[in-house]
């Protein structure tokens with residue numbers, strides 16, 4: 001039997017990049033997967049089609065995770081169609097980089113809304129059903145920069161550092177109910193988010209990465225799969241760093 005057979009998983013921001021790889025990996029392990037997106041409907045439907053073509057079960061669900069109301073409606077729709085989620089992956093994330101003195105309020109707030117408030121709304125919504133089941137797996141996709149800091153990303157780093165604090169706190173609140181809460185902190189992963197960086201920046205990051213290579217979306221999906229599976233049932237409140245030795 002597959003390790004996630006009949007489990008229901010909701011992956012936010014699953015229309016491309018890391019979220020897409022996670023959705024496909026969890027579905028291949030037997031989970032029924034809700035593929036969340038905010039704008040990229042066509043891409044989300046393609047992820048669903050790919051999962052179905054491989055014999056899996058999936059649905060696409062539109063919601064901007066930064067909206068409490070949309071998150072509530074998303075959970076209602078997923079519960080009606082696939083069932084109460086056993087696994088929540090808070091992956092949706094954006095960047096709006098600038099140096100502190102040039103960072104405007106809107107760009108600061110937009111990143112906090114999506115990356116931090118979004119994870120809060122989703123964890124709160126997921127916890128209700130998971131508490132009734134007395135089982136659940138929540139995996140927050142944070143970032144190496146949430147530990148190291150990074151010039152030009154005061155909004156993004158604040159959101160990711162906040163995510164680490166929320167991970168530990170929700171793990172503490174939910175452990176007695178059988179709900180495990182962990183985060184995966186990727187290093188430099190090749191995706192649309194990082195494609196726009198200059199070669200100079202990419203080479204600088206490669207130089208400080210012990211394994212001298214960029215990570216792939218599949219490296220992150222494998223870590224998420226471990227934390228979603230029963231193999232990690234005695235792991236909670238932790239951060240799994242997947243960064244090729246970029247930060248120790």
Ligand SMILES: NC(=O)c1ccc[n+]([C@@H]2O[C@H](COP(=O)([O-])OP(=O)(O)OC[C@H]3O[C@@H](n4cnc5c(N)ncnc54)[C@H](OP(=O)(O)O)[C@@H]3O)[C@@H](O)[C@H]2O)c1
Nearest residue numbers: 013015016017018037038039040064065092093189191193
């Ligand atoms: N790539 C890296 O090197 C790296 C490193 C560390 C951490 N991470 C983290 O990993 C996660 C995924 O990154 P990625 O590189 O795969 O990014 P990406 O390629 O830019 O994809 C981001 C995904 O998030 C979705 N999204 C954006 N805003 C949303 C919202 N308000 N509500 C719901 N979905 C939303 C996008 O869908 P729509 O187009 O539909 O909005 C898209 O599916 C992020 O949390 C990021 O911070 C990435």
